[in-house]
Amino acid sequence: MPKRTLDPLPSAAFQILLALVGEDLHGYAIMRQVAEQTEGRIRLGPGTLYSSIRSLLENGLIEELDAREDADTGDERRRYYRLSSAGRKLACAEAQRLADVLRVARAKKILRGRYV
Amino acid sequence: MSEKLYAWLLRLYPAHFREEYGDEALRLFRDRARDERGFFPRLRLWLDLFVDFTISVPREYLHVPAPRVAAAAPPRFNGLPAFYVLQNESPRPAALLFGGALSLVALTTCWVSLNEAHNISNSAAPPFAGARNYQEFSRSSRSESGQTAPRYASSHTARTTAQPGTPDLSERSRIVESAIANVKEHYVDREAAQKMADALAMHEKRGDYNAVADPAAFAALMTQHLREVTPDRHLTFDYFEEPLPPPTVAQGAEVSPQYREAMKQQNCTFEKVEILPRNIGYLKLNSFPDPDVCRVAAMAAMTYVNHADALIFDLRDNRGGSAEMVQLIGAYLFDHPEYWYNPREATSAQSWTQSPVPGSDLAGKPVFILTSSRTISGAEQFSYNLKMLKRATLIGETTAGAAHAGVFHRLDDHFGMGIPEVRAINPYSDGDWAEAGVAPNVQASADAALDIALKLARARLAKK
Numbered sequence A: 001m002p003k004r005t006l007d008p009l010p011s012a013a014f015q016i017l018l019a020l021v022g023e024d025l026h027g028y029a030i031m032r033q034v035a036e037q038t039e040g041r042i043r044l045g046p047g048t049l050y051s052s053i054r055s056l057l058e059n060g061l062i063e064e065l066d067a068r069e070d071a072d073t074g075d076e077r078r079r080y081y082r083l084s085s086a087g088r089k090l091a092c093a094e095a096q097r098l099a100d101v102l103r104v105a106r107a108k109k110i111l112r113g114r115y116v
Numbered sequence B: 001m002s003e004k005l006y007a008w009l010l011r012l013y014p015a016h017f018r019e020e021y022g023d024e025a026l027r028l029f030r031d032r033a034r035d036e037r038g039f040f041p042r043l044r045l046w047l048d049l050f051v052d053f054t055i056s057v058p059r060e061y062l063h064v065p066a067p068r069v070a071a072a073a074p075p076r077f078n079g080l081p082a083f084y085v086l087q088n089e090s091p092r093p094a095a096l097l098f099g100g101a102l103s104l105v106a107l108t109t110c111w112v113s114l115n116e117a118h119n120i121s122n123s124a125a126p127p128f129a130g131a132r133n134y135q136e137f138s139r140s141s142r143s144e145s146g147q148t149a150p151r152y153a154s155s156h157t158a159r160t161t162a163q164p165g166t167p168d169l170s171e172r173s174r175i176v177e178s179a180i181a182n183v184k185e186h187y188v189d190r191e192a193a194q195k196m197a198d199a200l201a202m203h204e205k206r207g208d209y210n211a212v213a214d215p216a217a218f219a220a221l222m223t224q225h226l227r228e229v230t231p232d233r234h235l236t237f238d239y240f241e242e243p244l245p246p247p248t249v250a251q252g253a254e255v256s257p258q259y260r261e262a263m264k265q266q267n268c269t270f271e272k273v274e275i276l277p278r279n280i281g282y283l284k285l286n287s288f289p290d291p292d293v294c295r296v297a298a299m300a301a302m303t304y305v306n307h308a309d310a311l312i313f314d315l316r317d318n319r320g321g322s323a324e325m326v327q328l329i330g331a332y333l334f335d336h337p338e339y340w341y342n343p344r345e346a347t348s349a350q351s352w353t354q355s356p357v358p359g360s361d362l363a364g365k366p367v368f369i370l371t372s373s374r375t376i377s378g379a380e381q382f383s384y385n386l387k388m389l390k391r392a393t394l395i396g397e398t399t400a401g402a403a404h405a406g407v408f409h410r411l412d413d414h415f416g417m418g419i420p421e422v423r424a425i426n427p428y429s430d431g432d433w434a435e436a437g438v439a440p441n442v443q444a445s446a447d448a449a450l451d452i453a454l455k456l457a458r459a460r461l462a463k464k
Helices: A011-019 A027-037 A046-058 A085-107 B002-012 B015-035 B039-062 B093-145 B169-186 B190-206 B215-229 B257-265 B291-304 B323-331 B378-388 B446-463
Strands: A062-069 A077-083 B236-239 B270-276 B280-285 B310-314 B367-371 B393-396 B407-410 B415-419
Touching (some): A011 A027, A011 A046, A011 A085, A027 B015, A046 A062, A046 B039, A077 A085, A077 B015, B002 B015, B002 B039, B002 B093, B015 B039, B169 B190, B169 B215, B169 B407, B169 B415, B190 B215, B257 B291, B270 B291, B291 B323, B323 B378, B367 B378, B367 B446, B378 B393, B393 B446
Parallel strands (some): B280 B310, B310 B367, B367 B393
Antiparallel strands (some): A062 A077, B236 B415, B270 B280, B407 B415
16 A cells, blocks of 8 residues: 555645744644644644645655753653655645636635635 | 543454554553644544545455564475465454444345335235236126227237336326226226226326436325225236237137146145145145136145034135135035125026035034235135124234226336226125225234134134
């Protein structure tokens, strides 16, 4: 069986890539970041989160760092994840694709009354 | 507590996931549980987890982890069969348990739906079989009265209807019109017929039938409207899911060669004719076949048991048939003519049995009849008469309750009517077995009926 395909990029995987832009995060921090950037619409459960993380790792889109303690709380050693350059490129391409979709939607005026 | 529960639920994931991310997942749960306190946040957490499980568990089972290090292909041995499996670990007890529970659910669903289907086909079968019997019976009454004109609503018989379940409104009104015409033409009481016709026309005009989508419900409503005028349980308006056989007007009174051949193959449905220990005669008869074909077989069967001390008729699988045969066999059991009630025939000289049958020794012998809920039509007529004449003890279940007293009229491929065309005198009560069935003297499950009959027969013989 081939590796799980990320084309098209699932929404959870895209959100994880976005969450990792700018800083390295552990699992729970990713989950919170995703919830924050989607205004609570997406709350990743452990199964979905780690299965997405694994796919991203297998496809070289993120990297796993050596386990270390949480800088803020100082408790427990956790695995941290970092966006790879391939991951950044893919996130960029996906954002561009969505921007194109958004442009079309705007042109068709289906976003009436809302500034997006 | 909830952490333990989650840890237990994690076992639903395949081993490769648990090994790699089990601890992380548990830690994430712990973090969320710590941060999301209170009833609603906790409820939301579990809802999230439920969704998460339903999505990610199946996905993980479909996923084969990429090997971290390229493994050398295992050597293959010549001449030995090789098997490839998706996972090289044996299933865990939890997975087996989960699989077992799933299979149980699937099997139960299957069983329930099969049962449902069986019930539906069962409930559809008797009236359908009855429809054939109607035709068989109407044939005999036709031949007597010399009437050969087709008894079908001729304008509708050749036409094929829409799919069952979707008769459109115009079709509905045509069926209602056809029903009105048939009632007016055939119902035994002209005055009542006119009243029923008016009632149907009134309901049709008011649009009462337009709202009923289900054809069976439509048929039930029509029957109800007919009986509101005339409470006659022999008057029916029926829906048949299976298309009715095409009208066989031209065949008239002739027995079809197929029927003749089938009877020959099945020994005229006399499945067993035996003398059991203690000289108890046992006849398992699965229909009352047409005497034109089976008179000799019936006489031979009755002769075979002629010297028995008691007689058991096993009608548990009897689907009815010819009223003439019912009466012919009944005649063996009396030493003088008895009035034999037949809801389909006007009372006449033919309504008495041709008893005594020359050479018959069965007149005074105890008779037992085994019945089941499948015992229907002619078999019910046989049971009813012998029960009412106190000539037999019925053992088993209440019978199906199909008198088929009306002559069957085919309205189209799926609708037909049973219309009583004659008045038969029922000397016992106002109601016969129509819809109610014949209640046994000894209520028992069909399976247990034979044993009970044998016991009763032996007890009766011991008294002598």
